[in-house]
Amino acid sequence: xxxxxxxxxxxxxxxxxxxxxxxxxxxxxxxxxxxxxxxxxxxxxxxxxxxxxxxxxxxxxxxxxxxxxxxxxxxxxxxxxxxxxxxxxxxxxxxxxxxxxxxxxxxxxxxxxxxxxxxxxxxxxxxxxxxxxxxxxxxxxxxxxxxxxxxxxxxxxxxxxxxxxxxxxxxxxxxxxxxxxxxxxxxxxxxxxxxxxxxxxxxxxxxxxxxxxxxxxxxxxxxxxxxxxxxxxxxxxxxxxxxxxxxxxxxxxxxxxxxxxxxxxxxxxxxxxxxxxxxxxxxxxxxxxxxxxxxxxxxxxxxxxxxxxxxxxxxxxxxxxxxxxxxxxxxxxxxxxxxxxxxxxxxxxxxxxxxxxxxxxxxxxxxxxxxxxxxxxxxxxxxxxxxxxxxxxxxxxxxxxxxxxxxxxxxxxxxxxxxxx
Amino acid sequence: xxxxxxxxxxxxxxxxxxxxxxxxxxxxxxxxxxxxxxxxxxxxxxxxxxxxxxxxxxxxxxxxxxxxxxxxxxxxxxxxxxxxxxxxxxxxxxxxxxxxxxxxxxxxxxxxxxxxxxxxxxxxxxxxxxxxxxxxxxxxxxxxxxxxxxxxxxxxxxxxxxxxxxxxxxxxxxxxxxxxxxxxxxxxxxxxxxxxxxxxxxxxxxxxxxxxxxxxxxxxxxxx
Numbered sequence: 176x177x178x179x180x181x182x183x184x185x186x187x188x189x190x191x192x193x194x195x196x197x198x199x200x201x202x203x204x205x206x207x208x209x210x211x212x213x214x215x216x217x218x219x220x221x222x223x224x225x226x227x228x229x230x231x232x233x234x235x236x237x238x239x240x241x242x243x244x245x246x247x248x249x250x251x252x253x254x255x256x257x258x259x260x261x262x263x264x265x266x267x268x269x270x271x272x273x274x275x276x277x278x279x280x281x282x283x284x285x286x287x288x289x290x291x292x293x294x295x296x297x298x299x300x301x302x303x304x305x306x307x308x309x310x311x312x313x314x315x316x317x318x319x320x321x322x323x324x325x326x327x328x329x330x331x332x333x334x335x336x337x338x339x340x341x342x343x344x345x346x347x348x349x350x351x352x353x354x355x356x357x358x359x360x361x362x363x364x365x366x367x368x369x370x371x372x373x374x375x376x377x378x379x380x381x382x383x384x385x386x387x388x389x390x391x392x393x394x395x396x397x398x399x400x401x402x403x404x405x406x407x408x409x410x411x412x413x414x415x416x417x418x419x420x421x422x423x424x425x426x427x428x429x430x431x432x433x434x435x436x437x438x439x440x441x442x443x444x445x446x447x448x449x450x451x452x453x454x455x456x457x458x459x460x461x462x463x464x465x466x467x468x469x470x471x472x473x474x475x476x477x478x479x480x481x482x483x484x485x486x487x488x489x490x491x492x493x494x495x496x497x498x499x500x501x502x503x504x505x506x507x508x509x510x511x512x513x514x515x516x517x518x519x520x521x522x523x524x525x526x527x528x529x530x531x532x533x534x535x536x537x538x539x540x541x542x543x544x545x546x547x548x549x550x551x552x553x554x555x556x557x558x559x560x561x562x563x564x565x566x567x568x569x570x571x572x573x574x575x576x577x578x579x580x581x582x583x584x585x586x587x588x589x590x591x592x593x594x595x596x
Numbered sequence: 597x598x599x600x601x602x603x604x605x606x607x608x609x610x611x612x613x614x615x616x617x618x619x620x621x622x623x624x625x626x627x628x629x630x631x632x633x634x635x636x637x638x639x640x641x642x643x644x645x646x647x648x649x650x651x652x653x654x655x656x657x658x659x660x661x662x663x664x665x666x667x668x669x670x671x672x673x674x675x676x677x678x679x680x681x682x683x684x685x686x687x688x689x690x691x692x693x694x695x696x697x698x699x700x701x702x703x704x705x706x707x708x709x710x711x712x713x714x715x716x717x718x719x720x721x722x723x724x725x726x727x728x729x730x731x732x733x734x735x736x737x738x739x740x741x742x743x744x745x746x747x748x749x750x751x752x753x754x755x756x757x758x759x760x761x762x763x764x765x766x767x768x769x770x771x772x773x774x775x776x777x778x779x780x781x782x783x784x785x786x787x788x789x790x791x792x793x794x795x796x797x798x799x800x801x802x803x804x805x806x807x808x809x810x811x812x813x814x815x816x817x818x819x820x
Contacts, residue, residue: 259693267619267664268696269672423690447712451690487738487772490745522734522774528745535773581773 197251202273204281205318206245206325210273224281228288232295237288238314250325261416264409305362313355319348423447444483448474463494465532468502469525476506480513483520490527492588497566501532501586504570507558508536508582516540516580532568532586539579545572559584607723609635614722615656616640617647617673618688619665623711627660630715635722643667644676651677657726661705663689663696671696671703678704686725688713694739701802707731729792730799737771740798757805760798767794 196215198207209227213220231237262268296307323345361369429439466488473486492498505523512521516538524535559582560570568586612635616624624640631637638654641647644667651659651673661670670687678685687705689697697708706725709718710733721731732740744760760768763784770780777795781788 256693259696262664262669266666267669268699269668269675485734485774487734489738489741489772520774524734524738524769524773526741526769537774 196248198245198248200250200252202277204273204278206241206321207250208241208244208248209281211248211251212244220277221280221284224284228284231288232291235310242314242317245321258416261413265413306359309355309358312351312358316348316351316353316355319344319351323348423451444477464491465494465498465502465525465527466491468494468499469505469523469534472502472506473509473523476509476513480510482513482518484509484513484523485520486523486525488525490529492527492529492532495589497568497586497589498532500562500566501534501568501584504559504562504584505534505536507562508534508584511559511582512536512538512540512580516542518579527588530588532584532588534584535581536584537579537581542574542576542578542580544576545574607727609719609723612636612658612722612726613638613654613656615647615650615654615659617642617650617659617665617670618662619643620662627718631719634715634719644669644672647673648676651680651683655680655682657683658722659683659685660688660722661685661700663687663693663700669696670700670705674700674703674705684725684728686721686731694742697736697739698743698802701736701799704803706799707733708736709733710735728796730795732768732771732795732798734772734774737768740802741765741768741772743802757801760801764794764798764801767791768798771795 194215196211198211199214200207202210202214202220204210209223210220212218213223216223227237227241229237230240259268323341326341357369360372469486469488473484476482477484494502505525509521509523512518518538518540520538522535522537524537526533560572563570563584563586566586567589568584570585571583572580573583574580614631614635614637616627616631616637617640618624618627619642621642624642628637628640638656639650641650643665647659647661647665650656659673661673663670665673670685670689674685677683685705687697687700687708688711689700689708690711701708706728707721707730709721709731713721713733724731740760744758744765766784767780770783771777775783777788777791781791784791
């Protein structure tokens with residue numbers, strides 16, 4: 176992580192990487208093409224599906240586009256943290272698929288498309304009858320086999336293959352494709368054509384095998400070795416994740432029972448936070464952002480004053496001078512709460528909705544009478560209210576004796592449009 | 597739509613039958629010790645299959661359900677026995693992965709608490725869930741606000757499942773700020789019952805909304 180100073184108002188990204196469309200595993204119904212396209216273009220998936228179905232009415236363009244994209248777009252696993260990936264591999268979480276409503280919707284759209292196709296066929300405006308059946312067979316066969324190939328590629332990530340179903344489905348797909356090809360080949364010249372074609376193919380294949388056979392064998396053995404290595408490293412990752420996971424459990428227990436020993440609780444809490452960040456990616460990378468800055472401030476105060484601070488952040492934005500001031504004021508408020516309220520828990524809630532930042536620091540402690548605080552007390556007036564107001568924000572301290580204290584800090588987002596420029 | 601909370605009666609924790617489902621034996625023991633004498637712990641389970649068997653055999657009032665478990669996790673348990681009307685589910689987890697928490701709520705859990713919750717708070721959450729209410733921890737409220745963010749304009753009609761009403765957003769924000777239901781009620785000058793209604797309604801939206809972002813938001817949170 177380098178810390179080169181950024182020109183103010185510049186987005187932090189350095190190189191431009193083009194967005195690539197992918198086929199998302201978790202929302203695919205057949206091949207994931209429509210879902211992937213929809214995500215890439217920012218459209219509802221149902222629009223893409225309707226467009227594909229409509230395109231199919233014109234010489235089957237939709238189906239062709241679908242098949243081509245199916246081969247071209249890579250299948251994508253959603254990227255997640257090591258803990259989640261491991262939990263997925265070990266079967267501790269269930270994979271979510273597309274919702275039932277979406278599936279019903281898709282089936283309805285497809286049925287409508289087929290209906291129109293049948294109508295066109297009846298009216299004599301469709302495809303040549305003799306080609307229709309083999310074409311359909313071939314498409315369904317290809318879809319079956321490709322879907323199985325997708326799943327086989329996936330099982331590298333999730334080790335769960337039901338061998339029988341897999342074999343049967345692939346065999347069915349291949350058989351359908353073979354039947355379609357058989358039909359087309361034998362249509363014109365009968366079975367003789369088939370014999371000719373087969374013998375020519377066999378001769379060509381034998382020649383090819385002699386030429387590149389050794390090379391293919393080596394490639395295959397390399398592949399096996401690599402796969403074994405990958406499985407091994409995944410197993411190591413799983414073990415590490417499991418280990419950390421149980422440590423996490425212990426820490427949670429320790430923290431709950433250690434009520435009287437503030438130090439133990441704080442240590443446990445910090446450890447828990449670190450592990451959690453590693454396992455579940457709860458805390459995003461340590462970069463320069465509002466949320467990251469709040470997190471590090473909260474952790475720091477927890478360590479210093481040994482009071483658990485519960486932090487919830489909604490939304491995020493890059494850090495600038497104003498936001499930094501807001502975060503420093505937050506730190507003062509949290510320190511005050513930790514030092515003076517006399518309670519064992521402080522709640523911090525930060526939010527950025529794109530127009531303004533808001534931070535709430537709350538404790539249920541002894542509270543104080545804000546009016547009775549001497550004018551020259553630096554804490555609240557200088558380091559919190561003054562600091563925020565100098566940067567164009569507002570600060571409000573709500574407290575009453577015995578009712579706890581809440582500090583509310585607000586700061587407008589200075590250049591809301593520059594971020595998109 | 598009948599609100600389940602409308603017929604909520606004060607439930608005596610002593611009559612509450614609770615099942616603990618978690619794959620960490622140590623944690624189960626800890627919770628059992630904490631709950632024993634306060635509620636009636638009817639059984640424990642350590643994975644999806646035993647959990648399903650336990651729920652079907654004992655029909656507890658509340659199942660304390662871990663999010664991550666062998667056999668497909670808490671969501672799988674809910675898929676198989678979540679339809680039982682006599683049993684409610686409270687998710688309990690240490691994972692805090694937003695997509696899983698939202699996922700288990702969408703699968704039918706009526707609340708989510710983190711594992712470092714204190715004993716009395718847990719009992720309170722259990723009775724609340726058994727009474728048909730929803731239990732939102734500050735963290736879940738944060739997730740919800742994040743999930744429904746993006747549409748700044750709030751719902752005009754209550755029935756719009758894809759958006760929170762202004763009032764629901766306020767309630768969620770207060771919960772995320774660490775307010776208990778009672779304090780939320782006081783802050784907004786409404787009754788606790790109204791707060792409960794708002795929270796239940798947010799839970800319903802969370803479960804029924806088809807908002808595309810809801811299922812996807814966690815994977816691609818970006819800087820604004």
